[in-house]
Amino acid sequence: MQTLAQDMKEHSFKPVYLIYGEEVFLKNSYKNRMKAAITGGDTVNLNQFEGKGIDIKELISLSDTMPFFAEKRLILIEDSGFFKSPAEELAAYLSQIPDTTCMIFVESEVDKRSKMFKKVKEVGYVCEMGRQDLGQLAKWAGTILSREGKKITGNTMELFLSKTGDDMENIKMELEKLISYTLGRDIITAEDVETICTERVTNKIFDMVTAIVNRQTRKAMDLYEDLLTLKEPPMRILFLIARQFNQLLQVKELMGKGLDKGSIASKLKIPPFAAGKIMPQARSFSKEAILSYVNLCVDAEEAVKTGRLLDRLAVELLLTHKY
The missing domain is CATH 1.20.272.10 (Zinc Finger, Delta Prime; domain 3)
Structure with missing residues (x-):
């Protein structure tokens, strides 16, 4: 994840990225941030594909097409299945992506033995968005609460996470409920958590x-x-x-x-x-x-x-x- 953040900060992008893993919130967050950083909101040079059955020849043709009055063309591909089934033609092509194109694959499942996985790792960057541990989640949730002027003890945070689980999207929604419920107060109590948070x-x-x-x-x-x-x-x-x-x-x-x-x-x-x-x-x-x-x-x-x-x-x- 640090590499993705660094590439966005320096506006220096690799030809191809693979973002995968169980943590949907992080995958969507980085996908959207990368899209914004590369295109700057330009949709003319953005091509998006989703689901199995994507035409590989069409992807290659688009990749070889120069962007229109822009530095980069972004091709965003989601849940393609290319990393679970043979895609030799595309894997071979990834070494030849022109400097004017960036491909981002966002996948739920991958086979690390596949040619596509190995090729992206070789010529681009692979980032796994796995479930975060308790410490990381507590720190992230605490940062969100702090921005809203809220304070929470370690024990209350542990109670909160025991109810929400480790799904970051769910944690974010439950935090929003807690923040609204405690409007006018800066301390979040265990009673607040028990009252407002939905059991996972x-x-x-x-x-x-x-x-x-x-x-x-x-x-x-x-x-x-x-x-x-x-x-x-x-x-x-x-x-x-x-x-x-x-x-x-x-x-x-x-x-x-x-x-x-x-x-x-x-x-x-x-x-x-x-x-x-x-x-x-x-x-x-x-x-x-x-x-x-x-x-x-x-x-x-x-x-x-x-x-x-x-x-x-x-x-x-x-x-x-x-x-």
Whole structure:
């Protein structure tokens, strides 16, 4: 990220960039900042593409076209799939991009073994926008609050982040709510956080997993219905349940090796408060029980993808399963 910031500051751009990773907020933020820095708001020399099926020959032709009364032509390509499937012609071309063109790829997923990934790394710059750790998020959120004349203690910030999770877009929205709610006051309290901040979906998933393994079927189904009411897609719910069980399994194994909360958090790249919440849950369940549900999640996903079950029914069967 520092390289992107430096290139924008010096207005000296590489021929091609790849911005990828899980943190959507950061990806969008840097994409928009790079676009503004390169084009200066000029849309005549801006070409944007999104989704799979983009014509590589058209990209190459545009790249070879001189910009119209401008220093650079920007070609912005999002979620192309070029870094997950063969794109040899484009990969070969990247070494020949003229000085008057800059290509920026913004991708959700990449294969680091792909020719495109290796070529961008060779001739341009690759930047992964991963989830930020607790310290980085707390510092970023604290800076936003400070600009608004607000103060918050470390404990209250930890409570706030435990509710919002590590999604920066969600954190930003919850901060805006907190700032508006505390209008006229400079101190943000734990009571403010409890009152105004929406509990994140993953907290409900955590409670759902507890209910599943404790065979509290009614409670698990009620939580599922709550998430469906919030317009959460069944397959995303299944993904989050699977992720929670996998995380439980990892924590269980690390605890068995004698690792403490801080070490587990560092090893799994999760906030310490998250590790502290998962550890008691991991103690409550046998490794066999957790493994059973990890496998059930895999089976449920496969059943949906192969058309044997509808997504909603697949999750319902998982919630009511008795291992």
